[in-house]
Amino acid sequence: MAEEKSLLSDAQSRMVDIFDRIDVDDDVRHQLQQPRRIHQAAIPVRMDDGSLRVFPGWRAQYDQCRGPSKGGIRFHPDVDADEVATLSFWMMLKCAVVNLPFGGAKGGVQVDPKSLSLLELERLSRGYIRAFYDVIGPNLDIPAPDVNTNETIMGWMADEYFEITRQKVPDIITGKPLTMGGSAGRTAATGRGALYVLGAWAKRQSKRPENMTIAVQGFGNAGYHFARLAQEAGYRVVAISDSKGAIHASGGLDPEPIWRHKNQTRELKGMVYCESSVCTETDVDQISQDDLLALDVDVLVLAALESAITTGNVDRVRAGAILEIANGPVTADADKSLTSQGITVLPDVLVNAGGVIVSYLEWIQNRTGDYWPESYINQRLAEQLVGQAELCFDRAEEENIDYRVAAYLQSVERIAEAIASSGTQRYFRND
Numbered sequence: 001m002a003e004e005k006s007l008l009s010d011a012q013s014r015m016v017d018i019f020d021r022i023d024v025d026d027d028v029r030h031q032l033q034q035p036r037r038i039h040q041a042a043i044p045v046r047m048d049d050g051s052l053r054v055f056p057g058w059r060a061q062y063d064q065c066r067g068p069s070k071g072g073i074r075f076h077p078d079v080d081a082d083e084v085a086t087l088s089f090w091m092m093l094k095c096a097v098v099n100l101p102f103g104g105a106k107g108g109v110q111v112d113p114k115s116l117s118l119l120e121l122e123r124l125s126r127g128y129i130r131a132f133y134d135v136i137g138p139n140l141d142i143p144a145p146d147v148n149t150n151e152t153i154m155g156w157m158a159d160e161y162f163e164i165t166r167q168k169v170p171d172i173i174t175g176k177p178l179t180m181g182g183s184a185g186r187t188a189a190t191g192r193g194a195l196y197v198l199g200a201w202a203k204r205q206s207k208r209p210e211n212m213t214i215a216v217q218g219f220g221n222a223g224y225h226f227a228r229l230a231q232e233a234g235y236r237v238v239a240i241s242d243s244k245g246a247i248h249a250s251g252g253l254d255p256e257p258i259w260r261h262k263n264q265t266r267e268l269k270g271m272v273y274c275e276s277s278v279c280t281e282t283d284v285d286q287i288s289q290d291d292l293l294a295l296d297v298d299v300l301v302l303a304a305l306e307s308a309i310t311t312g313n314v315d316r317v318r319a320g321a322i323l324e325i326a327n328g329p330v331t332a333d334a335d336k337s338l339t340s341q342g343i344t345v346l347p348d349v350l351v352n353a354g355g356v357i358v359s360y361l362e363w364i365q366n367r368t369g370d371y372w373p374e375s376y377i378n379q380r381l382a383e384q385l386v387g388q389a390e391l392c393f394d395r396a397e398e399e400n401i402d403y404r405v406a407a408y409l410q411s412v413e414r415i416a417e418a419i420a421s422s423g424t425q426r427y428f429r430n431d
């Protein structure tokens with residue numbers, strides 16, 4: 001079955017159509033078929049009880065032809081080399097689609113971070129940098145947060161890098177705490193950017209936020225900030241899920257108190273759902289996570305993990321459009337099915353690029369020492385992301401192609417140009 005392929009082959013299968021549509025040199029095709037490097041390490045961690053555990057970790061660098069590679073670090077029990085490589089491939093496409101001077105990378109550790117104490121988590125984070133400090137760098141490969149990592153972890157990692165290299169180089173990692181050179185606006189940037197892309201698309205469709213309902217799968221950094229800002233912008237957020245369960249209220253949910261409650265109890269259930277007049281507790285139903293994906297809403301937001309929609313559940317989707325905040329939440333075969341059902345998909349490489357755009361702004365601030373207020377960051381984010389999204393939307397309309405194909409074309413054309421500019425002999429030196 002197609003969906004038993006590795007994640008990377010599934011992701012790569014979308015490139016066939018792209019290469020058929022543009023005149024790309026064979027060298028480029030070959031170069032984009034696999035990551036340039038995947039570094040792997042065993043990361044030893046002394047546990048609080050004195051025992052030693054060793055966690056496998058990876059850093060994949062897909063391509064660096066447009067600049068140093070960029071991408072987050074994920075802590076999750078399912079992380080493996082295939083997943084990290086695939087995420088680095090999507091990072092490469094993402095940075096190019098929004099025209100950042102970066103290639104693509106991603107890192108990960110196979111671990112359940114919820115089973116670690118805070119000190120164990122810090123030792124693991126520092127261990128990751130000890131394992132990979134010589135293959136990352138401000139001009140080489142710049143990590144950032146991803147699933148189950150956050151600004152605290154980026155702070156520990158940056159500090160470990162400073163200790164090893166004896167250099168205060170804040171541009172080594174983005175998504176850091178403000179006190180260590182982090183950028184205003186980075187924490188909410190992925191959700192905010194996704195809202196900007198949704199808004200630009202909705203405007204083209206003459207749809208108004210007040211008339212649109214939204215269900216959000218995944219209530220972490222990206223999903224929460226998206227839901228909060230969407231509600232503020234007038235959209236009605238009617239359902240939210242996380243890894244433990246899902247809640248639904250047709251009158252609308254209030255993301256902020258739900259987030260506070262979740263942070264205190266780690267659960268979505270049993271809380272005061274609304275502080276505003278959106279709904280009362282009795283209006284809220286507990287539903288299954290699968291049922292959230294089948295809700296009849298205007299926009300289904302996928303903000304959890306890869307392969308949320310597969311050929312196994314795609315027929316249940318009733319939303320008018322899908323907003324992909326997660327990386328790779330729809331498999332290639334499921335994507336074809338959505339297109340044939342007439343369901344619009346706003347693709348991950350564009351929708352979730354707000355995070356890396358603000359990471360880029362953080363990197364610039366670190367390199368210049370000139371720090372900017374959040375209002376200016378959000379303005380730059382909007383200009384860069386919406387500007388590039390409009391180019392994709394225009395192309396999709398002009399060429400009658402879906403948004404993912406338009407985004408991939410925009411990206412691959414830029415990458416191919418950079419590869420061409422690097423010359424044809426760089427892999428053939430006798431060194």
Ligand SMILES: NC(=O)C1=CN([C@@H]2O[C@H](COP(=O)(O)OP(=O)(O)OC[C@H]3O[C@@H](n4cnc5c(N)ncnc54)[C@H](O)[C@@H]3O)[C@@H](O)[C@H]2O)C=CC1
Nearest residue numbers: 146147148190218219220221222242243304326327352355
């Ligand atoms: N944090 C960032 O800046 C960026 C994140 N992304 C992508 O967005 C997605 C989410 O990332 P973050 O919010 O940072 O991670 P996070 O770790 O903060 O949150 C992930 C959320 O997904 C939920 N989840 C996991 N499995 C689920 C399931 N089966 N059903 C429903 N919910 C489930 C978790 O409970 C958690 O609420 C990932 O695909 C990530 O790669 C993309 C661009 C940037």
Ligand SMILES: O=C(O)CCC(=O)C(=O)O
Nearest residue numbers: 071072144146355356359
């Ligand atoms: O902020 C960054 O550099 C990368 C964020 C990330 O991992 C992603 O966009 O998937």
